[in-house]
Amino acid sequence: MITHNISDITATALEFAKYIGSFAIGGIVFLIKEKYQNRKAIFTKRVWGQQLAFSVQSQDWGDIQILYNGVQSNNLHIISAEITNTSSKDFSDLVFEFSVPTSSVIYRHQGQLIYDDLTKDLSLQKDFNDQFERIRTSHLLQLENEQIIDNNLQKEISFVTRHRRFDIPLIQSKTNATFHFLVEDYQNKPHLNISILKQGLRLVPYQNDTERKDLKKKWTEHGGLVIFLIVAYPIYKYSNTVSLAIFLMVINLFLASTISLGLYYAFFWIKKIL
Missing domain, CATH: 2.60.40 (Immunoglobulin-like)
Structure with a gap:
């Protein structure tokens, strides 16, 4: 039964991951397209x-x-x-x-x-x-x-x-x-x-190290929270025991922070090379 539930949770999580991945890839493609069309x-x-x-x-x-x-x-x-x-x-x-x-x-x-x-x-x-x-x-x-x-x-x-x-x-x-x-x-x-x-030239405020760290912190906190909440739903729905739910929530917490941090670096890397 537990194996069946884990399989259901994994399948649902993969569906959410596909959705998030498609959205992220679409956003990146749109960003690249806009950058090349209005390159500044x-x-x-x-x-x-x-x-x-x-x-x-x-x-x-x-x-x-x-x-x-x-x-x-x-x-x-x-x-x-x-x-x-x-x-x-x-x-x-x-x-x-x-x-x-x-x-x-x-x-x-x-x-x-x-x-x-x-x-x-x-x-x-x-x-x-x-x-x-x-x-x-x-x-x-x-x-x-x-x-x-x-x-x-x-x-x-x-x-x-x-x-x-x-x-x-x-x-x-x-x-x-x-x-x-x-x-x-x-x-x-x-x-x-x-x-x-x-x-064709854009003037933006300079950011020092402290401001960049604050932006990185806000990005990872807010992005991690969104990813955590999205993945938390199938865990809550399909977990048949409290211990299993807690275990998966802990994993979700670490994965959400890691994915959010990765998206942060990916976004600014793409923005920099454009």
């Missing part, structure tokens, strides 16, 4: 920052004022970004665009390409730089003539003081570019948006 090179981005100084009015500490080039400032931050070409290809003639929220202003900027131990300073995109200089000249001229700044000019000033566009002549495979911005933020909530102005 992946760049990673990493952003960090620190507050340089802030002004405050306090009864305990008094009034603290911050000046930048003789003009009063509220909150000065240094925001840095690193963009890495993780693909196996070199890319030329790219444009990296950076922007901050409407509550912020970019005072200074710096960009560098890093090749091994060598660095190359990056320049602003020519069209953007020409636009920046034209708007700056118009603004200074109106201030000198004590004229009221019209809405169109104000919108242009807001755009060029919150955006920067860099020309990237060449970024080789597995190399990166770093950028630093001196930002005035009036709400003390600095944020940097980044985009690459070229079709």
Whole structure:
């Protein structure tokens, strides 16, 4: 009788395994198809920052004022970004665009390409730089003539003081570019948006070792739970004794974790080679 029950459980488990296997293979084929149809090179981005100084009015500490080039400032931050070409290809003639929220202003900027131990300073995109200089000249001229700044000019000033566009002549495979911005933020909530102005490139957040371990843990825990529950049903249904059910559940627990971990590595291996 026990042998018969084990055979039934094995047959049912195999049916579930076929179903899961077909689903997994179909998903992998779909992923490969989509990747080749919409093939994109992946760049990673990493952003960090620190507050340089802030002004405050306090009864305990008094009034603290911050000046930048003789003009009063509220909150000065240094925001840095690193963009890495993780693909196996070199890319030329790219444009990296950076922007901050409407509550912020970019005072200074710096960009560098890093090749091994060598660095190359990056320049602003020519069209953007020409636009920046034209708007700056118009603004200074109106201030000198004590004229009221019209809405169109104000919108242009807001755009060029919150955006920067860099020309990237060449970024080789597995190399990166770093950028630093001196930002005035009036709400003390600095944020940097980044985009690459070229079709076929995808910019994703950088993951450090801790983040990758957390993702692996969540994947194996959730995936293992799903596999465990699927296999647990035929064990519960066909086991005629409690001891047999417990024994098979223990095996199921270890197999579910192993299969989930294997699927994790298989998924990211396929994603990496594509």
